[in-house]
Amino acid sequence: MNEKSENLLAGDEPAPVTVDNPDGQSPFLLVADHAGNAIPRALGTLGVAEAERVRHIAWDIGIAGVGRLLAHALDAPFIRQNYSRLVIDCNRPPGTPTSIAEISEHTPIPGNVDLSEANREARARQIFWPYHERIEAELERRRQAGRPAVLISLHSFTPVFKGVARPWHAAVLYNRDPRLAGRLKALLNAEREFTIGDNAPYAVTDATDYTIPVHAERRRLDHVLIEIRQDLIADESGQRAWSGRLARLLPQAYRELVPG
Numbered sequence: 001m002n003e004k005s006e007n008l009l010a011g012d013e014p015a016p017v018t019v020d021n022p023d024g025q026s027p028f029l030l031v032a033d034h035a036g037n038a039i040p041r042a043l044g045t046l047g048v049a050e051a052e053r054v055r056h057i058a059w060d061i062g063i064a065g066v067g068r069l070l071a072h073a074l075d076a077p078f079i080r081q082n083y084s085r086l087v088i089d090c091n092r093p094p095g096t097p098t099s100i101a102e103i104s105e106h107t108p109i110p111g112n113v114d115l116s117e118a119n120r121e122a123r124a125r126q127i128f129w130p131y132h133e134r135i136e137a138e139l140e141r142r143r144q145a146g147r148p149a150v151l152i153s154l155h156s157f158t159p160v161f162k163g164v165a166r167p168w169h170a171a172v173l174y175n176r177d178p179r180l181a182g183r184l185k186a187l188l189n190a191e192r193e194f195t196i197g198d199n200a201p202y203a204v205t206d207a208t209d210y211t212i213p214v215h216a217e218r219r220r221l222d223h224v225l226i227e228i229r230q231d232l233i234a235d236e237s238g239q240r241a242w243s244g245r246l247a248r249l250l251p252q253a254y255r256e257l258v259p260g
């Protein structure tokens, strides 16, 4: 390992966070913790073959495209992380075992083994925190302006995990507050085309999640985490279909929650 803890990102590398449509006026704020699969040059390939670095273990395939289209359709800001979850997972509390994973599904990540505390801290400081500070700033800006904020956390999941095929097309996830998730799930079920997971294939918890517990629950914001199966949004036509559907159903679900 030749990891420099001081400057993980060179000046010509992508910023950790990108904001699309930053002045969007919608109550909705879209975020994607796993939108990109970049790896800082200073980390090389993390010892992971290229075929693995484009798989779901590295990022949420298709979700950046869905988010950009949805941001445009809703007139909402979309804050997304550009670096791979293999560098540091932006939906895990820093310091927890899966924050910087040594194995993902069946793939070892040699560049994440035996990291020094300084190297862990550099990844958190230069990738994790700028992303979450940007979300925090937008939420704080809205609070001070008396504007509502509804946090929509966008993810995608692999159709097959550890050899097991998953039956869901999409899913709603939540932790303590199931209200918006429940309404969106009912509306998706009413389309009669889909099998919708309810806190499946994953559930939101304080131990395994950061974005919903910290940004939405602590501020008592209306929110939902949406997971879409990756093969359904791998190309632009799929991304258009799912962003169009969510642009139609999310405002409806929110109106049911906050009448008037």
Ligand SMILES: [Zn+2]
Binding pocket: 033, 034, 060, 154, 155, 156
């Ligand atoms: Zn994800």
